[in-house]
Amino acid sequence: MTKPDLRDFTRQELARALVALGEKGSRIDRVFGLLHKKGAAGYGELPGIDEALKQKLAERYDFIPAPKVEKSVSADGTIKLAFTFADGARAESVITFTKEAAAACVSSQAGCACGCVFCAAGAAGLKRDLKPSEILAQFAACRREAGRPLDSLKFAGSGEPFMNWADVKRSILILSDNKGYNFPQFRITVSTVGVVPVIRELADSHLAIKLAVSLITADEEQRGALTPVAKKYSLRQIIGAARYYGDRTKRSVLFDYIVFDGVNDTPQDAAKLLALIKDLNCKVDLTLYSPVPSGKPFTPGSFEKAKAFQAAMAEGGVRAHLRREKGADIAAGYGQLGAQG
Numbered sequence: 001m002t003k004p005d006l007r008d009f010t011r012q013e014l015a016r017a018l019v020a021l022g023e024k025g026s027r028i029d030r031v032f033g034l035l036h037k038k039g040a041a042g043y044g045e046l047p048g049i050d051e052a053l054k055q056k057l058a059e060r061y062d063f064i065p066a067p068k069v070e071k072s073v074s075a076d077g078t079i080k081l082a083f084t085f086a087d088g089a090r091a092e093s094v095i096t097f098t099k100e101a102a103a104a105c106v107s108s109q110a111g112c113a114c115g116c117v118f119c120a121a122g123a124a125g126l127k128r129d130l131k132p133s134e135i136l137a138q139f140a141a142c143r144r145e146a147g148r149p150l151d152s153l154k155f156a157g158s159g160e161p162f163m164n165w166a167d168v169k170r171s172i173l174i175l176s177d178n179k180g181y182n183f184p185q186f187r188i189t190v191s192t193v194g195v196v197p198v199i200r201e202l203a204d205s206h207l208a209i210k211l212a213v214s215l216i217t218a219d220e221e222q223r224g225a226l227t228p229v230a231k232k233y234s235l236r237q238i239i240g241a242a243r244y245y246g247d248r249t250k251r252s253v254l255f256d257y258i259v260f261d262g263v264n265d266t267p268q269d270a271a272k273l274l275a276l277i278k279d280l281n282c283k284v285d286l287t288l289y290s291p292v293p294s295g296k297p298f299t300p301g302s303f304e305k306a307k308a309f310q311a312a313m314a315e316g317g318v319r320a321h322l323r324r325e326k327g328a329d330i331a332a333g334y335g336q337l338g339a340q341g
């Protein structure tokens with residue numbers, strides 16, 4: 001049986017593991033820092049830790065080999081990193097740039113079980129969940145490749161983060177730990193297609209991360225045709241959970257809205273969306289759909305129609321940001337990741 005990777009544990013979990021081996025508290029921060037600040041990738045890279053402890057750890061825990069990473073760069077400067085893990089599972093991360101900021105987007109699963117009909121990862125199906133160390137490997141590679149500090153991190157690559165929530169949450173706790181990467185939680189956003197119980201759990205937790213909900217469309221029937229998740233969680237339930245999250249945390253909810261030409265971009269669609277969300281503390285992020293290589297029957301949203309949609313949001317009192325999709329030429333746009341799971 002494969003042993004767990006030592007880098008999969010939060011500092012509290014590592015502390016429990018070390019105490020169970022008879023170690024004192026003073027070693028815990030040292031080991032955690034070597035793993036997550038210095039990037040130790042093997043027992044040979046733990047200076048100052050005595051051989052007896054390394055021996056005991058090695059009997060129980062492993063260092064899974066670093067994934068193979070392939071890099072592509074888009075004409076607009078967007079970087080895509082494709083990771084192949086030791087067992088052949090694949091996942092991708094994307095770094096996008098503006099003049100002021102670098103933003104990383106990581107995957108939480110290899111492939112995805114949700115089956116949204118416009119999405120490459122949905123078509124590939126779920127291969128497996130990613131472990132915290134595999135999510136951290138993506139973050140570390142993005143940080144290296146960005147060439148500047150990362151300003152934000154979003155879980156919006158392949159996979160539904162709330163369907164691998166225990167390990168995504170671990171990765172967030174490790175990333176934000178001040179003895180490790182020290183990446184602030186308020187710079188982290190988790191994007192869900194609407195897994196209601198976990199939205200509520202997040203609202204009740206101490207995590208200070210941001211929530212993004214990908215509504216896809218504000219029409220229930222149409223949503224049912226675009227994502228099988230709609231059969232489990234209705235728009236009414238999702239908006240109820242988002243409202244609960246906003247009330248509990250006093251944080252704004254981001255609604256990701258992917259604009260498909262002729263599908264969800266009319267003034268009537270904007271009115272339906274407004275009716276759903278206008279009394280929530282929220283923002284809308286409008287992104288033009290990028291076609292996926294498997295030739296799904298959707299065409300990218302029109303920038304002009306999306307502008308009109310944005311204006312309708314503003315008129316209804318909801319802030320909406322419209323951005324041109326980046327990295328589509330290297331299949332790094334929304335819905336394009338995870339084609340190979």
Ligand code: SF4
Pocket residue numbers: 112113114115116119120121122123157158159160193227335
């Ligand atoms: S859009 Fe997101 S939730 Fe839907 S199949 Fe793709 S990765 Fe999964």
